[in-house]
Amino acid sequence: MASRRAAVPAKYLFNGFKAYEQPSPCFARSMATATATSETPSSNPTPIPQATLSQTHNDATLHSAPTKPILEDQVSIPPAAPAKPSYAQAFQPQPNPFAQKAQCTLYNFPSFEPTSFVSYPSTHLLLPLRKDILHRAVIFEGDAARQGSANTKWRSEVHGSGRKVRPQKGSGSARLGDRKSPMLKGGGVAFGPKPRDFSTELPQKVYDRAWRTALSYRYRRGELMVVEDEIEISGVHEDSLERYMMDILRWNKLSRNRGNDEGRSLFLTMQRREGLYKALRGDGMFKHARAIEAAWVDVKDLLEGARVIVERMALETLFEEHQSDLPERSKLRNVMPELYLQEGKVLGKRES
Incomplete structure (x- = not known):
């Protein structure tokens, strides 16, 4: 059995703390900051016990140095100030993620050397991934393609x-x-x-949003390459076009045999480039790359394959044709007016 302990009344538990409530005169005298010489001893001092003679001697002969009183507590952490109500705080608008710029590197063909940079608005090339919109766009294109x-x-x-x-009855058969x-x-x-x-309906604004979402998806993955000039092969004999194009794909790791097993690359051109299209017409080139004009490409083509190599004029034309869901102030003409002032731009020619 467990041993029983005597119950102690609660009033006896705090007996040891009473000595600290009112300190003794000697203790209070030793902690004082004033000097002992300022006080005049009385003519008839009270008898002092032997236990406190040394302390009295020290108080009478030793002088404590004057100390500066501590007016501020510099050690402890001050209490936190009361928070202001939400209506009293100044309004600070959140940063707009669509106000950023998407910087693209412009390459040269066929060497694919970077030449310069160009920035496009985030509403065109920095959209978040929306699988639901992409799925609706692909189904819409598939239904429209059915004969x-x-x-x-x-x-x-x-x-x-x-x-x-045969007669209705009498034959024994059905x-x-x-x-x-x-x-x-x-x-x-x-x-x-x-x-x-079999075609289905899809709002034009949703379809345009899917277009720019597909391009933004390629841009975020680093699979969108913008060529500054035309993607054309010139100065090569017709019999050597296929071999010349295959060397370009292998050297830049755009073919399936050299570090790219995800699929074939896609070349988007503004118009038909005879040299490029003849080079990719061979039987052995179909599994490595293909070329499509910008007028015939769709969302499914942008999502398939490994990389998308597009001409700058073709990319800006696609941006202009698929921005019906944006307000007027966010369209490419108002955000980047310098594109329409340059000579030779397809965007400027379309207005004339």
């Missing part, structure tokens, strides 16, 4: 006689009509496909 030309003949459209094959029945070989097709339109 819907499948056609079958119903029994009324099949050529043949409408005479009844009742049957004419030879054009769907149950017989050579007859019509029950509920077969007919030509129809």
Whole structure:
């Protein structure tokens, strides 16, 4: 069994603390800052016990140095000031992430050496990834690309006689009509496909947002390469175009055989470049790269493949055509007016 302890009343627990409530006169005298010479001893001093003679001698002969009183506490941490109400604080607007600039490196073709830089607004090339919008755009393009030309003949459209094959009763077999029945070989097709339109609807603003989201996705991954001039191969014999283009892809790690196993590269041009298109027309080049004009490219093409190599004029034209969801002040014409003042720009020619 556990030993029992005597219960101590609570009033006896604090007996030891009473000595510190009122310090003794000797203790208070030793802590004083005033000197002992200023006091005049009385003519009839009170008898002092032997235990306190040494302390009295020290107080009478030793002088304590005057100390400066501590007026401020410089050690302890001051209490925190009360917080101001939210309505009393000054309004500070949050930084706008769309006010930033997306800086692109301009390359030279075919050496792919960096030549300069160009900055585009973040509303065109720095959008967050929206998989839902990209999915809707890809489905919209796939539905619009369906031909819907499948056609079958119903029994009324099949050529043949409408005479009844056998009597209705008496033969012991199932009742049957004419030879054009769907149950017989050579007859019509029950509920077969007919030509129809598979295209679906998608708001133009959503589709334009998907375009710029796909380009922003490529830019964030470092897979968007902007060429300052035209992507054209000149001065090479027609029989050597394929080999020359293959050397360019291998040297810059754009082919699937040299550090790029994710897919083929995509070249976007403003117009048809005969030298480039002939070089990529061969059977062995189709798995490495392909070229498309900017007028025929879609969102699915931007998401497929390893890298997107686009001409600067083609990129700016795509920006101009797919910005219907932006306000007028955020469009490329108002944000970068210097693009329309340069001579030879496609954007400037489209206005004339």
